[in-house]
Amino acid sequence: MGAVSSGGKTLDQIPVTAIKGVGASLSAKLAKIGLLSVQDILLHLPLRYMDRTRITPIGALQPNVNAVLEAEVRACDVVFGKRRSLVCKVQDGTGTITLRFYHFNTAQKQRLVNGTRLRIFGETRRGASGLEMYHPEYDELDSAAPLPLEQSLTPIYPATEGLTQPRLRSLAVQALTWLDKHALKELLPEVVRRQLNQVPLAEALRYLHQPPTSANIQQLMDGEHPYQQRLAFEELLAHHLSLLLLRRETQADGAYRLNLHTRLQQGFLAQLGFSLTRAQSRVVNEIADDLAKPIPMLRLVQGDVGSGKTVVAALAALAAVASGKQAAIMAPTEILAEQHRLNFGKWLEPLGIKLGWLTGKLKVAERRTQLAAIASGDAQVVVGTHALFQEAVSFADLGLIVIDEQHRFGVHQRLSLSEKGTNSDEQHRAGMLRPHQLIMTATPIPRTLAMSAYADLDCSVIDELPPGRTPITTVVISDNRREEVIERVRLACEQGRQAYWVCTLIEESEALEAQAAEATAANLIESLPHLRIGLIHGRLKPAEKEAVMAAFKANTLDLLVATTVIEVGVDVPNASLMIIENPERLGLAQLHQLRGRVGRGSAASHCVLLYGSPLSQNGRERLRVMRESSDGFYIAEQDLQLRGPGEVLGTRQTGEMQFKIADLQRDGHLLPVVKDAALLLMSDYPQLCEQLVLRWLGQNQRYLQV
Numbered sequence: 207m208g209a210v211s212s213g214g215k216t217l218d219q220i221p222v223t224a225i226k227g228v229g230a231s232l233s234a235k236l237a238k239i240g241l242l243s244v245q246d247i248l249l250h251l252p253l254r255y256m257d258r259t260r261i262t263p264i265g266a267l268q269p270n271v272n273a274v275l276e277a278e279v280r281a282c283d284v285v286f287g288k289r290r291s292l293v294c295k296v297q298d299g300t301g302t303i304t305l306r307f308y309h310f311n312t313a314q315k316q317r318l319v320n321g322t323r324l325r326i327f328g329e330t331r332r333g334a335s336g337l338e339m340y341h342p343e344y345d346e347l348d349s350a351a352p353l354p355l356e357q358s359l360t361p362i363y364p365a366t367e368g369l370t371q372p373r374l375r376s377l378a379v380q381a382l383t384w385l386d387k388h389a390l391k392e393l394l395p396e397v398v399r400r401q402l403n404q405v406p407l408a409e410a411l412r413y414l415h416q417p418p419t420s421a422n423i424q425q426l427m428d429g430e431h432p433y434q435q436r437l438a439f440e441e442l443l444a445h446h447l448s449l450l451l452l453r454r455e456t457q458a459d460g461a462y463r464l465n466l467h468t469r470l471q472q473g474f475l476a477q478l479g480f481s482l483t484r485a486q487s488r489v490v491n492e493i494a495d496d497l498a499k500p501i502p503m504l505r506l507v508q509g510d511v512g513s514g515k516t517v518v519a520a521l522a523a524l525a526a527v528a529s530g531k532q533a534a535i536m537a538p539t540e541i542l543a544e545q546h547r548l549n550f551g552k553w554l555e556p557l558g559i560k561l562g563w564l565t566g567k568l569k570v571a572e573r574r575t576q577l578a579a580i581a582s583g584d585a586q587v588v589v590g591t592h593a594l595f596q597e598a599v600s601f602a603d604l605g606l607i608v609i610d611e612q613h614r615f616g617v618h619q620r621l622s623l624s625e626k627g628t629n630s631d632e633q634h635r636a637g638m639l640r641p642h643q644l645i646m647t648a649t650p651i652p653r654t655l656a657m658s659a660y661a662d663l664d665c666s667v668i669d670e671l672p673p674g675r676t677p678i679t680t681v682v683i684s685d686n687r688r689e690e691v692i693e694r695v696r697l698a699c700e701q702g703r704q705a706y707w708v709c710t711l712i713e714e715s716e717a718l719e720a721q722a723a724e725a726t727a728a729n730l731i732e733s734l735p736h737l738r739i740g741l742i743h744g745r746l747k748p749a750e751k752e753a754v755m756a757a758f759k760a761n762t763l764d765l766l767v768a769t770t771v772i773e774v775g776v777d778v779p780n781a782s783l784m785i786i787e788n789p790e791r792l793g794l795a796q797l798h799q800l801r802g803r804v805g806r807g808s809a810a811s812h813c814v815l816l817y818g819s820p821l822s823q824n825g826r827e828r829l830r831v832m833r834e835s836s837d838g839f840y841i842a843e844q845d846l847q848l849r850g851p852g853e854v855l856g857t858r859q860t861g862e863m864q865f866k867i868a869d870l871q872r873d874g875h876l877l878p879v880v881k882d883a884a885l886l887l888m889s890d891y892p893q894l895c896e897q898l899v900l901r902w903l904g905q906n907q908r909y910l911q912v
Contacts, residue, residue, distance in 0.1 A: 216389050217245040218901065225380050235368045236377075240904055245390065247381040248411050249901070250374075251437065251867055252361030255426055258327055259356050259419045265300030267330050267337055274355070275303070275326045276347065282318040294318050296326065303330070304338040323347040359417040359426070378415045385412065393898045394440060395891050398883050404436045411437075429872055438868040439876050442658065444902035445865070446884045447895045449661035454888075456662075457501045459640045462605050464497040466521070467528030473557055474524055478517070485670035486514050492666050493522050493644065497606070503642035506660050508650055509668030510838035511802025512675065515646045516546065518668070519608045520553050522644050527559055527586045531605025534641075535589045538611045540565055540748050541755070541771050546610070547589045554587060562588035564599065567748050608644045648802070649795045650838035652846045654874035657881060678805040680813045680833045691785055691814055692733050698783045699737050699764040703809065705783040707767045708800055710791045719769040720745040726787070727767040737764040744771050770796065772803060779807030789815040789832070790825035794845035797832055824848060846871060866902070 220243055222228050222236050241247055262273040277296035285293045292310040295302055305326065307314070328342025347353055363374040390408050392399075410433040417426060425431045429438070475482070482490065489507055496503035509515045523533035535550065537543040543565055551561050562585025564576050579585040583602030588594065625640075645663060656665060683691060695705050707730060709723045720743040727741040740763040742754045751771075758766045759778050766772075766781075770792070784804045789797055797815075805811035815829055831844045868876075887895050 216391050217248065217384060218243050218391070220244045220384070220388065222247060222377075225377060225384075228377070232373075235366065239364065239366050239369075242904070244381050244384050244388075245901070246904070247377050248385070248390070248415075249437075249866060250363060250378070251411075251414050251434075252363055254362050255359040255417060255423060256327075256362060257423055258360050259358070261355070263300040264296075264298050264303050264337075267301075267303065269330050269332050269337065272327070272329050275324075277303070277324060277326060279318050279320055279322045279324065281320065282315065284315065292318075296324060302336075304333060304335050305342055305344075306333070306338050306340050309341070317346070323349075325353055358419065359421060359423060361415060361417075382412060382415055391897070393894050393901060394443075394883075395887070395894065398886065402436075402439070402879065404439075405433065407436075407440075409433075429867075429869060434867065435873070435876070438865075438873045439880065440898070441865055441868045441902045442873065442876055442880045443883055443887075444898040445868075446658065446661050446880050447887065448899045448903055450884055450888055451895060451899065453504055453662040456504065456640060459502070460500050461502040461640050461642055462529065462531060463500055464525045464529040464531060464605055464642065466494050466497075466525045470524055470528050470557060471521065474521065474553060477553070477556060480672065482517065483514065483668075483670045483672055485509075485668045486518055489518050489666040489668055490521050492664075493518065494525065496664070497522065497525050497642055502640040503644065504663050505643070505666060506645045506647065506656075506663040507666045507668065508647055508656075510650060510671065511648050511799060512806055513648075513668040513671055515610075515648065515668060516549055517553075519610075519644060519646060520550060522606060522608065522642075523550070523554070523587050524557075524559075526606040526642075527554075529605060531603050531641075532580075532583060532585070532601050533587045533606040533608065534594055534601070534604060535587065535608045536594050536610065537589075537591060539771065540567065540591060541751055542610065543589055543591045544748065544752055544755075545777070550587060550589055560584060560586050562586075562590075564588060564590035564593050565748065566591060566593045568593075604641045606642045606644065608646065610646045611648070648799060648838075650842040652839070652843045654877055655846065655870060657877045658870055661881075661884075676805060676808060676810055677836060678801055678811045678813050680801065680815065680836075682815045682817065682829045682833050685787075685816055685818050688816065691816055692730070694814070695730075695765060695783065695785065696734055696737065699734075702780075703783060704758065704761065704763070704778065704781040705765050705785070706772065706781060706803060707765060708772070708784065708786045709767065709769055710786065710788045711769075717745065719743060723767055723769050730765065730767060734765070738762065739765045739767060741767045742771065743769045770800065772800070777806055778803070780809075782807065782809045782811040783814070784812070785814045785816055787816050788818050789829060790817050790821060794828055794831055794841045794848070795838075797828075798836075798838055798841050801832070801836075 221233070222241060222243060223230075223233050224244065225247070228236070236242070236247075239250075241250055256272045258274050260274065261276050264275060264277060267273060267275075275296070275298065277298045280295045280297045280302070282292065282294040285291050289308055292307040292315055294305040294307070296305060305328075323346070324344045325347055326339065326342050326344045328339035330337050330339060332338075345353060361375060361378065362371060363378070365371065365374060385408050390411070392407055394404070394407075398404075413421075413433050414426075414431075414437070417423075422431065426434070493503070493505060493507075496505055507515055507518060519535065523535065526533040535546055537546055547561065547563055555561060560579075562576055562580050564573070564580070568576065576585070577598060577600075580588055581600045581602060588601075593599070651660070695707070698705055707726065709719065709726050711719045711722055723741060723743045727739060730737075731739050740754045740758055742751055746754070754763070754766070757763045758781075761780055781804050784801060786792075786797065786800055792800075801813045804813060815832060817825070817829060821829070828844075828848055831841060831848075835841055835844075887898075
């Protein structure tokens with residue numbers, strides 16, 4: 207297919223089909239990875255590079271490196287082992303190496319005869335006969351016409367099925383020729399580029415697609431080359447701006463002023479039976495200030511396990527009710543939603559406030575009743591799961607949304623719930639007033655991630671635990687000592703305490719997790735016949751789960767065998783011992799959440815991490831962090847270093863903040879400058895903001911579709 211005439215268009219306006227050889231089939235494959243324009247091809251940067259610019263003597267080779275060799279075939283035979291393979295010994299003046307091919311044909315074997323000279327490229331590995339290369343690329347050398355070496359480092363691009371590296375390299379080379387004829391618009395203001403001493407975008411892209419032989423390859427491999435950092439900065443800025451634009455869009459509509467009702471608040475606090483901590487009081491005041499304004503609150507409350515976030519949320523809900531509005535409390539799991547329903551019911555119903563309840567597993571008649579109560583306003587505070595998002599749900603007058611464990615929900619899900627407040631009746635539609643939003647998480651978020659992933663939210667931290675809490679002692683024990691651990695459980699329960707035994711699985715399968723928990727429970731019932739043992743997992747019906755948890759809370763069960771469904775929200779002060787099987791399979795944040803189920807009373811509490819041998823270096827390091835610290839923020843920082851941001855942030859990061867170039871961990875030092883630049887662009891260069899977001903987020907601009 208010939209090149210398409212493109213007139214005076216910029217590269218973001220020229221489709222990939224304008225590149226020679228890109229027809230309907232190839233453009234469909236490119237579209238799968240978001241490459242729609244010539245600009246997209248240019249911004250599709252290499253993951254890493256190979257150095258094919260120089261020949262390495264065989265004697266100088268190290269294991270696990272890519273290298274170009276020139277050598278002569280000394281022997282070539284088909285070998286029959288576990289798999290049939292073609293094994294070829296090649297030699298230069300400095301040593302010998304083995305080439306091994308599992309996929310080969312007769313013609314290939316016939317050409318690789320003794321004395322044939324080859325130019326070979328591949329990765330070295332340790333093998334049975336010393337260094338080997340598996341399926342290397344090679345060309346036959348003709349002494350009459352020497353084969354030129356590459357003049358620049360060879361890029362390796364992110365690919366998908368049907369897109370080969372040679373094809374992607376060819377597209378990048380062609381896209382670079384378009385840079386000579388068409389503008390690639392600079393979207394960073396001159397003042398920002400000058401301040402940061404940045405090269406033009408086109409120059410950075412040329413360099414990164416075809417780095418010269420003089421390039422610092424280690425710097426490029428680590429993503430720390432100044433030109434890579436220049437692009438990472440622009441991408442981080444685009445993501446930051448997308449969230450600030452979302453915030454501005456959300457707050458442009460206005461909200462009802464909600465005021466705390468002194469008498470109602472005093473009645474609530476009087477029946478609690480305990481005083482708020484200083485940190486709780488501070489956060490309640492920050493929320494009250496937000497709610498009293500005529501713009502929607504967008505606030506994230508972080509607090510370690512057991513710091514009392516739910517009480518803070520209940521006080522915010524009181525303000526909504528006192529102002530004649532409804533409040534919605536949303537949790538990510540049925541079990542946590544049930545816990546909230548019990549707590550809110552215990553606190554609010556004595557004050558005459560009516561509670562609604564909505565999850566996906568309600569019976570049809572009960573669901574109809576609840577939907578009617580929500581739509582009429584009879585249900586003043588509604589607790590539920592993501593079922594609250596569903597189209598059939600209509601609030602009479604939604605003034606406040608509280609979302610627990612925000613990292614389990616995407617930004618767009620938050621938005622769809624916030625829109626419930628704008629489509630209830632004609633008055634709302636006319637005024638477009640939005641509900642206030644309070645986001646809560648017991649997963650402390652490292653500062654660098656919070657700055658990037660939660661740029662649309664104001665942050666409050668409850669950094670103080672209620673008095674009377676005793677520290678949890680954590681011990682790390684091998685599964686070989688299982689019998690000792692079972693004996694420890696028996697002693698604790700005989701002394702009147704209760705214990706959890708948590709089963710973990712790598713597979714994300716409720717069925718497999720349930721089977722593992724059932725098998726563990728059966729073994730423990732056999733080993734501890736005198737104890738009352740219960741079982742809870744994700745396959746149980748809500749009523750069954752509730753019954754088991756109620757029995758455990760009422761101390762009619764001694765030991766609760768559970769999957770990670772008990773990770774958040776369940777509060778049993780008499781439980782002072784937790785065993786977590788295979789803790790190395792979980793992230794630190796999740797382990798910290800689980801451990802927070804004990805230590806909620808005044809008795810000394812213990813958590814036993816029962817690991818499977820052998821333990822990897824990374825696994826050992828993570829368990830060491832758990833043993834040494836109970837500070838959720840320190841643990842989150844360590845989790846970030848050990849597992850990376852995608853794991854720590856969950857769906858918010860992996861679902862909606864997939865970076866092409868930037869890496870939050872590596873490039874965290876850029877974030878303070880990104881934040882300043884974003885504020886400058888929002889105030890002085892508003893026309894560039896959406897263009898930057900479009901360039902880097904492309905079709906993923908769901909942030910802006912409010």
